[in-house]
Amino acid sequence: MSFPSAPADYRPSPTLLQGKTILVTGAGDGIGRSAALAYAAHGATVVLLGRTESKLEAVYDEIEAAGGPRPGLVVLDLATASEDNAIHLASGLAQEFPHLDGLLHNASILGERRPVESAGYAAWQEVMQVNVNAQFLLTRYLLPLLQAAPAASIIFTSSGVGRNGRAYWGAYAVSKFATEGFMQVLADELENTSRVRVNSLNPGPTNTAMRRTAYPGERPTDNPAPEDIMATYLFLMGDDSAGITGRAFNAR
Numbered sequence: 001m002s003f004p005s006a007p008a009d010y011r012p013s014p015t016l017l018q019g020k021t022i023l024v025t026g027a028g029d030g031i032g033r034s035a036a037l038a039y040a041a042h043g044a045t046v047v048l049l050g051r052t053e054s055k056l057e058a059v060y061d062e063i064e065a066a067g068g069p070r071p072g073l074v075v076l077d078l079a080t081a082s083e084d085n086a087i088h089l090a091s092g093l094a095q096e097f098p099h100l101d102g103l104l105h106n107a108s109i110l111g112e113r114r115p116v117e118s119a120g121y122a123a124w125q126e127v128m129q130v131n132v133n134a135q136f137l138l139t140r141y142l143l144p145l146l147q148a149a150p151a152a153s154i155i156f157t158s159s160g161v162g163r164n165g166r167a168y169w170g171a172y173a174v175s176k177f178a179t180e181g182f183m184q185v186l187a188d189e190l191e192n193t194s195r196v197r198v199n200s201l202n203p204g205p206t207n208t209a210m211r212r213t214a215y216p217g218e219r220p221t222d223n224p225a226p227e228d229i230m231a232t233y234l235f236l237m238g239d240d241s242a243g244i245t246g247r248a249f250n251a252r
């Protein structure tokens with residue numbers, strides 16, 4: 001089965017995201033960091049959410065130094081995030097912004113990669129908490145702000161092992177199947193009643209800390225850097241993808 005990407009000749013307008021407010025989870029490192037920088041470079045006010053304050057501050061400084069709109073910064077560990085945290089986040093954002101135009105669910109953890117017969121329950125639960133439950137909490141409570149936008153986009157981050165199961169990928173693979181399922185359920189619910197579109201995006205092998213951990217034998221530079229795979233992240237977040245919902249994309 002093949003999955004679409006942004007058109008091969010896609011060249012986003014420099015003002016693609018001007019005036020939009022976009023929340024990115026896991027914005028301090030890897031693909032989330034690059035997406036936050038790319039969104040800001042195309043005019044968005046980016047709300048940087050992550051668990052390591054110093055990394056978020058570094059991204060904040062990079063955006064400001066490049067002349068981008070002043071970002072928001074939210075330190076939240078999704079492994080322990082509660083319903084109250086999500087409610088508090090939504091009410092805090094509602095005081096600052098009239099609406100939210102985009103939500104990139106990017107933060108994930110790899111967890112254990114081992115046979116199911118020896119997998120640990122605590123490790124399984126942590127992966128499900130960060131990769132699935134936290135996505136539910138943020139989506140559930142940010143939805144009113146997204147629905148208040150003239151047009152909004154939610155992107156869920158998938159993986160190849162969330163579309164075809166593979167031995168030893170355990171909770172991570174199952175969490176990505178759940179992510180695809182969540183995307184489909186939400187897209188179907190919102191299709192005829194809302195201007196919020198919902199899609200999933202598999203970045204493919206990308207040179208980040210997660211990839212280097214998962215494939216220690218690989219030469220890291222054989223995979224593209226996060227900043228080199230941003231076309232589909234921009235396409236799906238901006239109005240060029242208006243009307244597209246419920247679809248599973250590949251970044252390349």
Ligand SMILES: NC(=O)c1ccc[n+]([C@@H]2O[C@H](COP(=O)([O-])OP(=O)(O)OC[C@H]3O[C@@H](n4cnc5c(N)ncnc54)[C@H](OP(=O)(O)O)[C@@H]3O)[C@@H](O)[C@H]2O)c1
Binds near residue numbers: 055105108160204
């Ligand atoms: N890289 C690949 O080849 C690849 C392939 C397929 C899919 N993906 C998916 O792409 C997305 C980004 O992956 P990546 O490669 O950029 O991974 P990464 O380099 O490990 O970055 C993950 C980001 O998520 C944050 N994060 C992790 N646990 C968190 C928590 N409990 N609370 C808040 N933030 C948390 C990390 O924060 P800290 O930096 O503070 O730890 C980091 O900013 C993930 O959904 C991943 O599954 C990646």
